[in-house]
Amino acid sequence: MGPKIKFRKQKKYRSDVIATAQASGFILQFWNGLLVGDDITVISIIDDPEYAYLIDAIYDTSNIEEWKNFRFNYRGLRLWSLTYEQELTTPLHITAGRGFTECLRHLLLRGARVDLAPGGNTALHEACEECQPECAKLLLQYGANANATNEDGQMPLHVCTELDSLECAKHLLAFGALINSQSLDENDTPLHVAARHGLPGHVELYLQHGAALNLQNDEGNTPLNAACSQPQDCTSLQRYSRVCHMLVAAGADVQASDADKQTPLHMACKNANPDVVDLLLKHKALVNEMDYGGDAPMHNILKVVAYKTDHEPERIVQALLNYGSIRVWPGALPKVLKYCCTSPRTIEVLFNAYDRLKITDAWVEAVPPEVFQKHREFYESLFALAQTPRSLQHLARHRLRAFLEGRLHWVIPKLGLPTFLKNYIMLAFKDHMH
Incomplete structure (x- = not known):
């Protein structure tokens, strides 16, 4: 059994x-x-x-x-x-x-x-x-x-x-x-998300459905701030520019600042998007506004030049100066040269905002030999100014720019000047110093 x-x-x-x-x-x-x-x-x-x-x-x-x-x-x-x-x-x-x-x-x-x-x-x-x-x-x-x-x-x-x-x-x-639903963690709206990810089609769609333009999330960012603050590679610059143009055209506040008092212009400079910087400046963004860290937009672009040479940072420096940006203290120019030397045009446009340059051996030492060799013609013209005063033409430009500071962008186009002269006054690039 x-x-x-x-x-x-x-x-x-x-x-x-x-x-x-x-x-x-x-x-x-x-x-x-x-x-x-x-x-x-x-x-x-x-x-x-x-x-x-x-x-x-x-x-x-x-x-x-x-x-x-x-x-x-x-x-x-x-x-x-x-x-x-x-x-x-x-x-x-x-x-x-x-x-x-x-x-x-x-x-x-x-x-x-x-x-x-x-x-x-x-x-x-x-x-x-x-x-x-x-x-x-x-x-x-x-x-x-x-x-x-x-x-x-x-x-x-x-x-x-x-x-x-x-x-x-x-x-x-x-x-x-x-359309204006907010996420529970960050209080982001769909428009914040679309702007942050550089999605022009989504932004256009949401605006058509009445998305709130200036609603701030928990970090104090509006959708425009969100778009400007997002890191961008070269392939996405145009997408983010389109997004920002749509938002500004719809009435986004270009002066809105986040919890750190950073405006869209601060952020666009930090991420080196020249088209967005031009857009914001044309719509009266404050060029010398300081954030809580004491940085103006000019500080932000100069900090990233070495990492963003493909983004044409020189265009941003040029635009900021033409809209009346503060300049770097002359004693700090060797340091700027050291960190921005891989972008000669940035050095050119920035240094052309001064009537005179006190060039010393420290300036020469600030440029690594490989960078000097790659841009030899430009740096030879810069260092030659140690023994040569600036040209009379440059001094006249500097005097006119000082007189029209903060008004250049709207006065110069009204003067009927020849194109080459207008471009010269507005710090057009020549790829050498004189």
């Missing part, structure tokens, strides 16, 4: 193992079907009443090796793990984020919960973050909340941070997304 009982127990145990293995196999097939958008496999499994619960199953993907080795843990309708940091997702999130519209449609038709957010994001957040407009539209049609908040306090419009997410943003607004 003993052996029979033992045998029966073994048999029952073996059948449980087989059943568990089969279930694991179906779950893995379902998982793989979701990952590749195989709607036929997905349908065939979830249409089986035994596996219908998988529609809203919650998966922990923090250790993907567990999936590969068929090790699953069950708790009710959930697949869970005891790992400390979980990465929870659902079939709806997987298909929405990967753009598998047909799979997503079948899940929704079978009653998948559209606003489920086990990992913090809803499937709609996922679709918008991954720039999947058709999936976003489908979710919205099935009742997804266009203003749902994720664990970071962001609504779907706040996660539209890529150029390709524009269609997602359009769908969200069409389904009732609040």
Whole structure:
């Protein structure tokens, strides 16, 4: 009798193992079907009443090796793990984020919960973050909340941070997304987000829908401040310039300062965007405003010249001087030369704002030999001024600029001067000193 009982127990145990293995196999097939958008496999499994619960199953993907080795843990309708940091997702999130519209449609038709957010994001957040407009539209049609908040306090419009997410943003607004909704953590509006990421299409769309132009977030930034303060590489300068032009044209306050009393002009100089600096100055940005650190816009551009030579920092220095910027204390010019020497044009335009230069051996030592060799003609002309006074032409320019300081930008164009003379007065680049 003993052996029979033992045998029966073994048999029952073996059948449980087989059943568990089969279930694991179906779950893995379902998982793989979701990952590749195989709607036929997905349908065939979830249409089986035994596996219908998988529609809203919650998966922990923090250790993907567990999936590969068929090790699953069950708790009710959930697949869970005891790992400390979980990465929870659902079939709806997987298909929405990967753009598998047909799979997503079948899940929704079978009653998948559209606003489920086990990992913090809803499937709609996922679709918008991954720039999947058709999936976003489908979710919205099935009742997804266009203003749902994720664990970071962001609504779907706040996660539209890529150029390709524009269609997602359009769908969200069409389904009732609040144009001036503010994120819980930073109090950013969608316009702050679009401006910060340099998204001209989004900015235009939001302005058309009545976005607030001068609303400040927790750091005191308006959307214009946000655009100007974002680090920009050469490839994105034009995008940010377009964004700023749109904001200013719509009435953005160019004088608005953040919590550190930095204005858009401070920030545009720090990120060396010459077109934006020109725009702000033309709209009466204060050229000598000091932030809480005591820095004016001129200080900000001179600090970054060495790292932003491809951004044409000389144009910014030129524009600031022509709008009446303070100049560097003459005793600090050798230091400026040391840190800005890789941009000879910046040195040229800045040093041409003085009537005389007291050049010493320290100036020569401030320029590394390799930089001197690369720009030999310019630096030879600069150092030659140690024995030669500035030209009479330059002295006349300096006297006129001093007389018209702060008014050059609007007086000179009205004088009817020849182009070459007008350019000379406005510190046009000659690539040598005289």
